[in-house]
Amino acid sequence: MTHPRIAHPGLATRRVDAAQAAEWIQPGMAVGMSGFTGAGYPKAVPQALAARMEAARERGEPFALRVLTGASTAPELDGALARAGGIDFRLPYQSDPELRARINRGEIEYMDIHLGHVAQYAWFGFLGPIDVAVIEVAGILPDGRLIPSTSVGNNKTWLDLADKVIVEVNHCQPLGLDGMHDIYYGTALPPARRPIPLLQPGDRIGEPYLRVDPDRIVAVVETNAPDRLGSFAPPDETSKAIAANLVEFFRHEIRAGRLSEQLLPLQSGVGNIANAVLAGLQDGGFSGLTAFTEVIQDGMLDLIESGVITMASATALSLSPPAVERFVANIGLFRERIVLRPQEMSNHAELVRRLGCIAMNGMVEADIYGNVNSTHVAGSTIINGIGGSGDFARNGFLSCFVTPSTAKGGAISTIVPMVSHVDHNEHDVDVIVTEQGLADLRGMSPKQRARAVIANCAHPDYRDALQDYFDRALAGSAGRHTPHLLGEALSWHQRYLDTGSMRG
Incomplete structure:
Protein backbone atom coordinates (compact mmCIF):
# COMPACT_ATOMS: atom_id res chain seq x y z
CA MET A 1 0.00 0.00 0.00
CA THR A 2 1.40 3.40 -0.97
CA HIS A 3 1.46 6.62 1.02
CA PRO A 4 -0.62 9.61 -0.24
CA ARG A 5 2.48 11.72 -0.97
CA ILE A 6 4.73 8.78 -1.85
CA ALA A 7 2.91 7.07 -4.71
CA HIS A 8 5.80 4.91 -5.88
CA PRO A 9 5.38 1.50 -4.16
CA GLY A 10 9.08 0.73 -3.95
CA LEU A 11 10.02 4.12 -2.53
CA ALA A 12 7.21 3.95 0.01
CA THR A 13 9.06 0.97 1.54
CA ARG A 14 12.22 3.08 1.96
CA ARG A 15 10.68 5.44 4.45
CA VAL A 16 12.98 5.91 7.43
CA ASP A 17 13.51 8.55 10.07
CA ALA A 18 16.04 11.34 9.61
CA ALA A 19 18.67 9.70 11.82
CA GLN A 20 18.61 6.52 9.75
CA ALA A 21 18.82 8.50 6.51
CA ALA A 22 21.77 10.53 7.81
CA GLU A 23 23.74 7.30 8.27
CA TRP A 24 24.24 7.21 4.50
CA ILE A 25 26.41 10.34 4.76
CA GLN A 26 30.00 9.76 5.86
CA PRO A 27 32.87 12.12 6.75
CA GLY A 28 34.62 13.72 3.80
CA MET A 29 31.72 13.30 1.38
CA ALA A 30 30.46 15.95 -1.02
CA VAL A 31 26.74 16.47 -0.44
CA GLY A 32 24.46 18.42 -2.77
CA MET A 33 21.49 19.79 -0.84
CA SER A 34 18.36 21.55 -1.99
CA GLY A 35 17.58 25.07 -0.89
CA PHE A 36 17.58 28.55 -2.35
CA THR A 37 17.23 31.73 -0.25
CA GLY A 38 15.53 29.94 2.62
CA ALA A 39 13.09 27.97 0.47
CA GLY A 40 12.89 24.27 -0.29
CA TYR A 41 15.81 23.13 1.87
CA PRO A 42 15.78 19.75 3.67
CA LYS A 43 14.44 20.23 7.18
CA ALA A 44 15.25 17.01 9.09
CA VAL A 45 18.27 15.17 7.69
CA PRO A 46 20.74 18.07 8.19
CA GLN A 47 19.78 18.30 11.87
CA ALA A 48 20.18 14.55 12.35
CA LEU A 49 23.50 14.83 10.55
CA ALA A 50 24.58 17.66 12.85
CA ALA A 51 23.80 15.46 15.88
CA ARG A 52 26.08 12.74 14.45
CA MET A 53 28.80 15.34 13.90
CA GLU A 54 28.50 16.58 17.48
CA ALA A 55 28.79 13.03 18.79
CA ALA A 56 31.83 12.40 16.59
CA ARG A 57 33.47 15.59 17.83
CA GLU A 58 32.97 14.51 21.44
CA ARG A 59 34.76 11.26 20.57
CA GLY A 60 37.58 13.25 19.00
CA GLU A 61 36.72 12.07 15.50
CA PRO A 62 36.62 14.56 12.60
CA PHE A 63 33.35 14.68 10.65
CA ALA A 64 33.06 17.40 8.05
CA LEU A 65 31.60 17.62 4.55
CA ARG A 66 31.76 19.54 1.31
CA VAL A 67 28.31 21.15 1.24
CA LEU A 68 26.91 22.37 -2.08
CA THR A 69 23.48 24.02 -2.39
CA GLY A 70 21.52 26.31 -4.68
CA ALA A 71 22.02 29.40 -2.54
CA SER A 72 21.46 30.25 1.14
CA THR A 73 19.38 27.84 3.22
CA ALA A 74 18.33 28.22 6.87
CA PRO A 75 19.57 27.66 10.44
CA GLU A 76 18.34 24.04 10.34
CA LEU A 77 20.90 23.33 7.60
CA ASP A 78 23.74 25.83 7.34
CA GLY A 79 23.59 26.92 10.97
CA ALA A 80 23.29 23.41 12.41
CA LEU A 81 26.11 21.94 10.32
CA ALA A 82 28.41 24.92 10.87
CA ARG A 83 27.83 24.90 14.63
CA ALA A 84 28.72 21.20 14.72
CA GLY A 85 31.98 21.88 12.89
CA GLY A 86 30.62 19.79 10.05
CA ILE A 87 31.43 21.93 7.00
CA ASP A 88 34.92 22.16 5.58
CA PHE A 89 33.89 23.59 2.19
CA ARG A 90 30.78 25.48 1.13
CA LEU A 91 29.39 27.00 -2.07
CA PRO A 92 27.82 29.01 -3.71
CA TYR A 93 26.00 31.53 -1.45
CA GLN A 94 25.22 31.76 2.26
CA SER A 95 23.55 34.05 4.75
CA ASP A 96 23.62 32.17 8.06
CA PRO A 97 25.38 34.14 10.84
CA GLU A 98 27.13 31.08 12.32
CA LEU A 99 28.36 29.91 8.94
CA ARG A 100 29.48 33.41 7.98
CA ALA A 101 31.41 33.85 11.21
CA ARG A 102 33.28 30.57 10.73
CA ILE A 103 34.09 31.44 7.13
CA ASN A 104 35.51 34.79 8.24
CA ARG A 105 37.53 33.12 10.99
CA GLY A 106 39.11 30.88 8.35
CA GLU A 107 37.54 27.68 9.71
CA ILE A 108 35.53 26.93 6.54
CA GLU A 109 36.68 27.25 2.95
CA TYR A 110 34.06 29.16 0.99
CA MET A 111 33.80 29.47 -2.79
CA ASP A 112 31.78 32.53 -3.77
CA ILE A 113 30.65 31.77 -7.30
CA HIS A 114 28.10 33.08 -9.79
CA LEU A 115 24.90 31.08 -9.28
CA GLY A 116 24.63 30.51 -13.00
CA HIS A 117 28.01 28.76 -13.03
CA VAL A 118 27.44 26.13 -10.36
CA ALA A 119 25.66 23.48 -12.45
CA GLN A 120 28.09 23.70 -15.33
CA TYR A 121 31.08 23.57 -12.95
CA ALA A 122 29.61 20.40 -11.49
CA TRP A 123 29.04 18.87 -14.93
CA PHE A 124 32.53 19.87 -16.05
CA GLY A 125 33.94 17.98 -13.06
CA PHE A 126 35.46 21.11 -11.54
CA LEU A 127 33.78 20.43 -8.17
CA GLY A 128 34.66 16.74 -7.93
CA PRO A 129 32.20 13.87 -7.51
CA ILE A 130 28.88 14.34 -5.70
CA ASP A 131 28.43 11.49 -3.22
CA VAL A 132 24.94 12.16 -1.89
CA ALA A 133 22.05 14.46 -2.78
CA VAL A 134 19.55 15.49 -0.08
CA ILE A 135 16.53 17.02 -1.78
CA GLU A 136 13.22 18.28 -0.43
CA VAL A 137 10.13 17.62 -2.59
CA ALA A 138 6.38 18.03 -2.28
CA GLY A 139 5.65 14.47 -3.37
CA ILE A 140 6.71 11.40 -5.35
CA LEU A 141 4.71 10.21 -8.38
CA PRO A 142 3.93 6.54 -9.10
CA ASP A 143 6.76 6.36 -11.66
CA GLY A 144 9.29 7.83 -9.23
CA ARG A 145 9.41 11.37 -10.59
CA LEU A 146 9.55 14.09 -7.95
CA ILE A 147 7.24 17.08 -7.46
CA PRO A 148 9.59 19.99 -6.65
CA SER A 149 8.83 22.19 -3.67
CA THR A 150 9.31 25.94 -3.24
CA SER A 151 12.74 26.08 -4.85
CA VAL A 152 14.46 24.25 -7.68
CA GLY A 153 17.98 25.68 -7.44
CA ASN A 154 20.57 23.06 -8.36
CA ASN A 155 18.35 20.09 -7.50
CA LYS A 156 18.32 18.73 -11.04
CA THR A 157 22.11 18.72 -11.13
CA TRP A 158 22.53 17.09 -7.72
CA LEU A 159 19.97 14.39 -8.65
CA ASP A 160 21.68 13.75 -11.98
CA LEU A 161 25.20 13.48 -10.57
CA ALA A 162 24.93 12.08 -7.03
CA ASP A 163 25.75 8.43 -6.38
CA LYS A 164 22.98 8.19 -3.78
CA VAL A 165 19.87 10.27 -3.13
CA ILE A 166 17.94 11.01 0.06
CA VAL A 167 14.51 12.54 -0.47
CA GLU A 168 12.61 14.55 2.12
CA VAL A 169 8.88 14.63 1.37
CA ASN A 170 7.53 17.72 3.10
CA HIS A 171 3.78 17.55 3.84
CA CYS A 172 3.82 21.26 4.65
CA GLN A 173 4.55 22.17 1.05
CA PRO A 174 1.26 22.66 -0.84
CA LEU A 175 0.42 20.05 -3.45
CA GLY A 176 -0.83 22.95 -5.55
CA LEU A 177 2.82 23.46 -6.48
CA ASP A 178 2.35 20.53 -8.87
CA GLY A 179 2.57 22.02 -12.37
CA MET A 180 4.35 25.26 -11.42
CA HIS A 181 7.82 24.01 -12.36
CA ASP A 182 9.61 23.67 -15.68
CA ILE A 183 12.64 21.37 -15.55
CA TYR A 184 14.66 21.50 -18.77
CA TYR A 185 16.68 18.41 -19.67
CA GLY A 186 18.09 19.68 -22.95
CA THR A 187 21.47 20.96 -21.77
CA ALA A 188 24.67 19.25 -22.87
CA LEU A 189 28.41 19.61 -22.47
CA PRO A 190 30.49 21.46 -25.07
CA PRO A 191 30.80 20.96 -27.99
CA ALA A 192 27.38 19.28 -28.10
CA ARG A 193 25.42 22.25 -26.76
CA ARG A 194 22.37 23.49 -28.64
CA PRO A 195 20.39 26.74 -28.26
CA ILE A 196 17.90 26.74 -25.40
CA PRO A 197 14.42 27.18 -26.96
CA LEU A 198 13.15 29.87 -24.59
CA LEU A 199 11.96 33.15 -26.14
CA GLN A 200 9.67 34.60 -23.45
CA PRO A 201 9.84 34.42 -19.64
CA GLY A 202 6.72 32.23 -19.48
CA ASP A 203 7.79 29.69 -22.08
CA ARG A 204 7.70 26.11 -20.83
CA ILE A 205 10.45 24.11 -22.47
CA GLY A 206 10.80 21.15 -20.11
CA GLU A 207 8.58 19.14 -17.79
CA PRO A 208 6.98 19.76 -14.38
CA TYR A 209 8.95 17.11 -12.49
CA LEU A 210 12.45 16.12 -11.45
CA ARG A 211 13.74 12.83 -12.77
CA VAL A 212 15.83 10.37 -10.80
CA ASP A 213 16.44 6.65 -11.03
CA PRO A 214 14.46 5.21 -8.08
CA ASP A 215 17.23 2.67 -7.51
CA ARG A 216 19.55 5.51 -6.45
CA ILE A 217 17.11 6.76 -3.79
CA VAL A 218 18.35 5.10 -0.61
CA ALA A 219 16.03 6.79 1.88
CA VAL A 220 12.77 8.71 2.00
CA VAL A 221 12.11 10.93 5.02
CA GLU A 222 8.76 12.54 5.73
CA THR A 223 8.65 16.01 7.25
CA ASN A 224 5.99 18.59 7.99
CA ALA A 225 7.75 21.90 8.50
CA PRO A 226 7.48 25.29 6.77
CA ASP A 227 10.34 27.10 5.10
CA ARG A 228 11.96 29.44 7.58
CA LEU A 229 11.58 32.78 5.86
CA GLY A 230 11.97 36.23 7.35
CA SER A 231 9.56 39.11 7.17
CA PHE A 232 10.27 42.25 5.22
CA ALA A 233 9.96 45.62 6.90
CA PRO A 234 7.86 48.24 5.12
CA PRO A 235 10.01 50.42 2.84
CA ASP A 236 11.51 53.36 4.69
Missing part, protein backbone atom coordinates in the same frame (compact mmCIF):
# COMPACT_ATOMS: atom_id res chain seq x y z
CA GLU A 237 11.87 56.84 3.24
CA THR A 238 15.36 56.13 1.93
CA SER A 239 14.22 53.00 0.09
CA LYS A 240 11.23 54.88 -1.35
CA ALA A 241 13.53 57.65 -2.60
CA ILE A 242 15.83 55.13 -4.27
CA ALA A 243 12.83 53.45 -5.87
CA ALA A 244 11.46 56.79 -7.09
CA ASN A 245 14.78 57.66 -8.71
CA LEU A 246 14.91 54.34 -10.54
CA VAL A 247 11.28 54.45 -11.66
CA GLU A 248 11.76 57.97 -13.00
CA PHE A 249 14.78 56.69 -14.92
CA PHE A 250 12.62 54.01 -16.53
CA ARG A 251 10.16 56.72 -17.53
CA HIS A 252 13.03 58.67 -19.07
CA GLU A 253 14.09 55.62 -21.06
CA ILE A 254 10.52 55.18 -22.32
CA ARG A 255 10.43 58.81 -23.47
CA ALA A 256 13.78 58.30 -25.21
CA GLY A 257 12.40 55.27 -27.06
CA ARG A 258 14.85 52.80 -25.50
CA LEU A 259 12.15 51.01 -23.50
CA SER A 260 8.46 50.37 -24.11
CA GLU A 261 5.71 50.89 -21.54
CA GLN A 262 6.07 47.18 -20.69
CA LEU A 263 9.81 47.70 -20.06
CA LEU A 264 11.74 44.42 -20.42
CA PRO A 265 11.83 41.32 -18.18
CA LEU A 266 12.75 42.40 -14.63
CA GLN A 267 15.36 40.82 -12.41
CA SER A 268 15.28 41.95 -8.82
CA GLY A 269 17.53 41.08 -5.90
CA VAL A 270 16.20 40.30 -2.44
CA GLY A 271 15.55 42.87 0.27
CA ASN A 272 13.61 45.92 1.32
CA ILE A 273 14.98 48.18 -1.40
CA ALA A 274 14.04 45.64 -4.06
CA ASN A 275 10.51 45.46 -2.62
CA ALA A 276 10.34 49.25 -2.62
CA VAL A 277 11.34 49.40 -6.30
CA LEU A 278 8.66 46.87 -7.18
CA ALA A 279 6.08 48.85 -5.20
CA GLY A 280 7.21 51.95 -7.06
CA LEU A 281 6.46 50.26 -10.38
CA GLN A 282 2.94 49.51 -9.22
CA ASP A 283 2.40 53.02 -7.88
CA GLY A 284 3.84 54.40 -11.13
CA GLY A 285 1.04 52.90 -13.19
CA PHE A 286 3.05 50.27 -15.04
CA SER A 287 1.24 47.20 -16.37
CA GLY A 288 1.82 44.19 -18.58
CA LEU A 289 5.29 43.60 -17.10
CA THR A 290 7.20 40.33 -16.96
CA ALA A 291 10.02 39.04 -14.79
CA PHE A 292 12.93 36.70 -15.45
CA THR A 293 14.66 36.51 -12.11
CA GLU A 294 15.93 34.18 -9.40
CA VAL A 295 13.59 34.82 -6.48
CA ILE A 296 9.97 35.84 -6.16
CA GLN A 297 9.56 37.80 -2.95
CA ASP A 298 6.72 39.74 -1.42
CA GLY A 299 6.91 42.78 -3.70
CA MET A 300 6.82 40.70 -6.86
CA LEU A 301 3.99 38.56 -5.51
CA ASP A 302 1.99 41.77 -5.01
CA LEU A 303 2.56 42.75 -8.64
CA ILE A 304 1.62 39.30 -9.92
CA GLU A 305 -1.55 39.25 -7.82
CA SER A 306 -2.58 42.70 -9.02
CA GLY A 307 -1.82 41.89 -12.65
CA VAL A 308 0.99 44.44 -13.03
CA ILE A 309 3.30 41.47 -13.74
CA THR A 310 1.58 38.99 -16.01
CA MET A 311 4.28 36.30 -15.95
CA ALA A 312 7.30 35.67 -13.73
CA SER A 313 10.05 33.10 -14.14
CA ALA A 314 12.30 32.30 -11.16
CA THR A 315 13.97 29.44 -9.35
CA ALA A 316 12.57 29.99 -5.84
CA LEU A 317 9.87 31.58 -3.74
CA SER A 318 11.21 33.68 -0.87
CA LEU A 319 8.09 34.96 0.85
CA SER A 320 7.30 36.28 4.30
CA PRO A 321 4.85 34.18 6.36
CA PRO A 322 1.86 36.44 5.51
CA ALA A 323 2.77 36.25 1.82
CA VAL A 324 3.00 32.45 2.05
CA GLU A 325 -0.60 32.40 3.30
CA ARG A 326 -1.70 34.51 0.35
CA PHE A 327 0.25 32.34 -2.04
CA VAL A 328 -1.34 29.12 -0.78
CA ALA A 329 -4.83 30.62 -0.72
CA ASN A 330 -4.54 31.76 -4.35
CA ILE A 331 -2.18 29.10 -5.66
CA GLY A 332 -4.26 28.39 -8.76
CA LEU A 333 -3.70 31.93 -10.05
CA PHE A 334 -0.01 31.87 -9.19
CA ARG A 335 0.49 28.51 -10.89
CA GLU A 336 -0.65 30.18 -14.13
CA ARG A 337 1.65 33.20 -13.73
CA ILE A 338 4.78 31.73 -12.12
CA VAL A 339 7.29 29.29 -13.60
CA LEU A 340 10.00 27.88 -11.33
CA ARG A 341 13.12 26.61 -13.15
CA PRO A 342 16.54 25.20 -12.29
CA GLN A 343 18.97 28.01 -11.54
CA GLU A 344 21.11 26.99 -14.51
CA MET A 345 18.12 28.32 -16.53
CA SER A 346 17.02 31.24 -14.34
CA ASN A 347 20.61 32.55 -14.30
CA HIS A 348 21.71 31.45 -17.77
CA ALA A 349 23.83 34.12 -19.48
CA GLU A 350 22.44 33.35 -22.95
CA LEU A 351 18.84 33.68 -21.78
CA VAL A 352 19.49 36.87 -19.79
CA ARG A 353 21.10 38.44 -22.86
CA ARG A 354 18.43 37.15 -25.26
CA LEU A 355 15.51 38.38 -23.16
CA GLY A 356 17.16 41.73 -22.44
CA CYS A 357 16.65 41.66 -18.68
CA ILE A 358 16.66 44.80 -16.56
CA ALA A 359 18.87 43.88 -13.61
CA MET A 360 18.27 45.62 -10.27
CA ASN A 361 20.61 44.55 -7.47
CA GLY A 362 21.87 45.87 -4.17
CA MET A 363 25.49 46.57 -3.31
CA VAL A 364 27.78 47.30 -0.38
CA GLU A 365 29.60 50.16 -2.08
CA ALA A 366 30.55 51.66 -5.42
CA ASP A 367 33.55 53.74 -6.30
CA ILE A 368 33.61 56.93 -8.29
CA TYR A 369 34.45 55.04 -11.49
CA GLY A 370 31.54 52.62 -11.26
CA ASN A 371 33.17 49.51 -9.81
CA VAL A 372 30.83 47.73 -7.40
CA ASN A 373 31.46 45.66 -4.27
CA SER A 374 28.51 43.43 -3.41
CA THR A 375 30.06 41.02 -0.96
CA HIS A 376 32.77 42.28 1.39
CA VAL A 377 33.28 44.69 4.25
CA ALA A 378 36.66 46.44 4.18
CA GLY A 379 37.93 44.08 1.51
CA SER A 380 38.33 40.97 3.65
CA THR A 381 35.13 40.09 5.49
CA ILE A 382 32.52 38.25 3.43
CA ILE A 383 28.87 39.09 4.00
CA ASN A 384 26.79 36.68 1.92
CA GLY A 385 28.17 36.31 -1.59
CA ILE A 386 27.77 37.51 -5.15
CA GLY A 387 24.70 35.34 -5.73
CA GLY A 388 23.22 35.80 -9.17
CA SER A 389 23.83 39.53 -9.53
CA GLY A 390 26.81 38.99 -11.82
CA ASP A 391 24.86 36.68 -14.12
CA PHE A 392 22.46 39.55 -14.80
CA ALA A 393 24.83 42.53 -14.54
CA ARG A 394 27.16 41.20 -17.21
CA ASN A 395 24.46 40.03 -19.60
CA GLY A 396 21.36 42.16 -19.06
CA PHE A 397 20.04 45.02 -21.18
CA LEU A 398 20.45 47.34 -18.19
CA SER A 399 22.57 46.76 -15.11
CA CYS A 400 21.37 48.86 -12.16
CA PHE A 401 22.88 48.84 -8.65
CA VAL A 402 21.11 50.44 -5.71
CA THR A 403 22.10 51.40 -2.17
CA PRO A 404 21.59 54.11 0.45
CA SER A 405 24.39 56.65 0.16
CA THR A 406 25.54 56.03 3.74
CA ALA A 407 25.54 53.20 6.27
CA LYS A 408 26.07 52.80 10.01
CA GLY A 409 24.30 56.04 10.82
CA GLY A 410 26.41 58.02 8.39
CA ALA A 411 29.78 56.65 9.53
CA ILE A 412 30.25 54.90 6.18
CA SER A 413 29.94 56.39 2.72
CA THR A 414 28.81 53.78 0.20
CA ILE A 415 30.39 55.90 -2.54
CA VAL A 416 34.17 55.71 -2.09
CA PRO A 417 37.33 56.59 -4.02
CA MET A 418 38.09 52.91 -4.68
CA VAL A 419 36.04 49.86 -3.69
CA SER A 420 37.79 47.52 -1.27
CA HIS A 421 36.64 44.46 -3.26
CA VAL A 422 35.42 44.23 -6.86
CA ASP A 423 32.50 41.99 -7.77
CA HIS A 424 31.19 43.95 -10.75
CA ASN A 425 33.73 46.03 -12.58
CA GLU A 426 33.00 49.35 -14.25
CA HIS A 427 32.43 47.63 -17.61
CA ASP A 428 29.36 45.79 -16.28
CA VAL A 429 27.66 48.63 -14.39
CA ASP A 430 25.25 50.93 -16.24
CA VAL A 431 23.36 52.76 -13.51
CA ILE A 432 24.09 53.56 -9.85
CA VAL A 433 21.19 54.73 -7.67
CA THR A 434 21.06 56.11 -4.14
CA GLU A 435 18.44 58.21 -2.39
CA GLN A 436 20.48 61.24 -3.48
CA GLY A 437 20.00 60.57 -7.17
CA LEU A 438 20.98 58.43 -10.13
CA ALA A 439 24.10 58.27 -12.29
CA ASP A 440 23.63 56.89 -15.80
CA LEU A 441 27.13 55.74 -16.69
CA ARG A 442 26.44 54.46 -20.20
CA GLY A 443 28.66 55.92 -22.89
CA MET A 444 30.97 57.67 -20.42
CA SER A 445 34.71 57.67 -19.94
CA PRO A 446 36.11 57.01 -16.44
CA LYS A 447 36.46 60.71 -15.62
CA GLN A 448 32.95 61.44 -16.84
CA ARG A 449 31.64 58.59 -14.69
CA ALA A 450 33.43 59.96 -11.64
CA ARG A 451 31.87 63.37 -12.04
CA ALA A 452 28.39 61.87 -12.47
CA VAL A 453 28.66 59.54 -9.48
CA ILE A 454 30.01 62.23 -7.15
CA ALA A 455 27.43 64.80 -8.20
CA ASN A 456 24.38 62.54 -8.23
CA CYS A 457 24.91 59.64 -5.82
CA ALA A 458 27.20 60.71 -2.99
CA HIS A 459 25.81 61.92 0.32
CA PRO A 460 26.40 65.66 0.92
CA ASP A 461 28.51 64.83 3.98
CA TYR A 462 31.03 63.07 1.73
CA ARG A 463 30.59 64.80 -1.63
CA ASP A 464 33.22 67.49 -1.13
CA ALA A 465 35.79 64.95 0.08
CA LEU A 466 35.18 62.76 -2.95
CA GLN A 467 35.46 65.74 -5.27
CA ASP A 468 38.69 66.78 -3.55
CA TYR A 469 40.12 63.29 -3.98
CA PHE A 470 39.19 63.24 -7.65
CA ASP A 471 40.59 66.72 -8.32
CA ARG A 472 43.91 65.90 -6.65
CA ALA A 473 44.11 62.53 -8.40
CA LEU A 474 43.47 64.23 -11.72
CA ALA A 475 46.31 66.67 -11.05
CA GLY A 476 48.75 64.35 -9.36
CA SER A 477 48.42 60.77 -10.57
CA ALA A 478 50.73 59.16 -13.09
CA GLY A 479 47.84 58.41 -15.44
CA ARG A 480 44.99 60.72 -16.44
CA HIS A 481 42.68 58.01 -17.84
CA THR A 482 41.48 56.64 -14.47
CA PRO A 483 43.11 58.98 -11.95
CA HIS A 484 43.91 57.54 -8.54
CA LEU A 485 46.12 58.42 -5.60
CA LEU A 486 47.20 54.92 -4.63
CA GLY A 487 48.38 56.02 -1.22
CA GLU A 488 44.90 57.31 -0.42
CA ALA A 489 42.58 55.14 -2.52
CA LEU A 490 41.66 52.81 0.37
CA SER A 491 42.34 55.27 3.19
CA TRP A 492 38.62 55.77 3.82
CA HIS A 493 38.22 52.09 4.66
CA GLN A 494 41.31 52.13 6.87
CA ARG A 495 40.01 55.21 8.67
CA TYR A 496 36.76 53.40 9.36
CA LEU A 497 38.61 50.39 10.76
CA ASP A 498 40.77 52.64 12.92
CA THR A 499 38.18 55.15 14.15
CA GLY A 500 34.71 53.73 13.37
CA SER A 501 33.98 56.40 10.77
CA MET A 502 35.06 57.28 7.22
CA ARG A 503 34.80 60.97 7.99
CA GLY A 504 38.12 62.77 7.96
